[in-house]
Amino acid sequence: MGMVFAGLKIRNIHIHPAHILAPMAGITDTVFRRFIKRLGGCGLIMTEFVSSEGMIRPNFRTQRYLFYQQEERPITAQIFGADPGHLADAARQIEDLGFDIVDLNLGCPAKKVVKCGGSGLLRDLLLLETILKAIRAAVKIPFTIKLRSGWSDNEIVALQVARMAEESGVEALAVHPRTRLQGFSGKARWEIIQQVKLAVRIPVIGNGDVFKPEDALALQKQTGCDAVMIGRAAASNPWIFRQMAEFFAAGTYREPTDSDRYEMIRTYYSMLVAEEIPGAIGKMKQFASWFTHGVRNGTELRRQVQSAKETGEVIDRVDAFFASISPNPGKTEAAVAS
Ligand SMILES: Cc1cc2nc3c(=O)[nH]c(=O)nc-3n(C[C@H](O)[C@H](O)[C@H](O)COP(=O)(O)O)c2cc1C
Known part of the structure; x- marks a missing residue:
């Protein structure tokens, strides 16, 4: 099979293999991330999303979200918010804390979050462009985004956002092709990942409904994406990253006993x-x-x-x-x- 998701570079950051643990609030804390890394096969991990508003007045909770250990590297910190200045400040803090990459959340469907960022920004592309430029200007480390496909089926903006991001200096993007209104229902529309891949030159990370190594292979074949990101399946089957590495190398993988x-x-x-x-x-x-x-x-x-x-x-x-x-x-x- 060979070379499926063998590796990816986001500027100077080597992601090897190109298997990424999706950020999951309440799940991907420092302990879970190290646990996943030690099981093998995962090339990049991400923090849970952290509020840029919360980072202005650092408290115990924010500090805990942003705690990591060296063995977790390379590591991305994900922030969310809707105020360009505050997000730029937050990104600077992320850089000062030594994170390898800063990522902006453009997907969270939770009501509380939508009002102040997350997928809400997919409905205000002017504000989004200001935010992308403000974060880009604030930090030297690689800057990535993670988005849903749009607010609703009538407002699919993934391609537009991807092009805007590339022009604003974003260096990779992850696409979870469900809409805000869809939540987690229905299926991820992988064809949107393929369209995004065709629209930009920066690396595209495919995400959504990969539950076993065969799914990851199908995702790559269908979309041409440069990396695979896995969320829910990692929580029920934390071996999935290693299983993918085995599967891509040998065509089979071990089921846990x-x-x-x-x-x-x-x-x-x-x-x-x-x-x-x-x-x-x-x-x-x-x-x-x-x-x-x-x-x-x-x-x-x-x-x-x-x-x-x-x-x-x-x-x-x-x-x-x-x-x-x-x-x-x-x-x-x-x-x-x-
Ligand atoms: C419990 C839970 C928490 C999540 N928290 C975040 C988050 O903090 N930031 C984010 O960008 N996405 C978050 N997501 C979305 C996932 O990163 C991912 O995009 C989504 O689950 C689809 O991938 P999957 O089909 O592999 O699970 C969360 C998903 C779940 C299930």
Whole structure:
């Protein structure tokens, strides 16, 4: 197969392989990002989106969003907002914090966010152009954007925005081809990614509805995009990046065994506990609904985690659950069988 998403350069930043973890609020914090990177196959990670308004009056929450460790590099910080001056200030702070890339969110459909940026900016292209130029002028590091296709089916602006971005000095763009009104319903319209790819010279990152390596290959074939970005599938199958690398190199990939899943869940939970993440138990419960997809009798595991009262209890219950479905969870299935 060869050379599918082998690598991408955004100016001086090497993304190798060109597999990108999508920003996901509430999910892609520093712990999750390191967890993903350690599993392999992911060339670039991004922070959750951070409010440029919040960054003017730095508080504990904003500082936590912007915390990262060296092993996470290369790393993009994503900001959102609607005030050109404040966004420029925020971008400067991102650069000063040592991030490799600054990204502007043009996709968030949440009502609270739309009023002050996110996909709301797709309805005000004049303001958007001012913002793109202000951020570009404020920083030297590469500047990227991530957009939905438009506000509604009658207002598809992805091509217009892509051209405007390229002219304003944006160095790559990620397209999630759903509209604001669509939310997460229906399908991502990959043909819009292809149209954007044909319209600009800067790298185009395809995003939306990639759930397995075969989907990533189909996305590349259909759109010619330069990189693939994966969101929801990474939360339920954090091996997807490695699976893509295996698939593109060898045409096949390994499915996780029960014991792989056990170790994955335990590793992530142990990282949350070890790093004394505030609200660790809440994160554990939230993740239980993602991670338990694909686990045999996963509903029971989810129920067990979600009714636990403290983090130690969660881990004990995970241990007990996997011990009950597999006589020897420390070994792979093959080793147990032999
Ligand atoms: C829980 C959740 C939180 C998200 N938060 C962000 C965000 O902070 N910034 C952003 O640009 N997109 C955000 N997104 C959108 C994803 O980055 C991505 O564009 C979308 O999920 C489509 O990709 P997928 O089909 O691979 O999930 C979020 C999506 C989900 C499910």
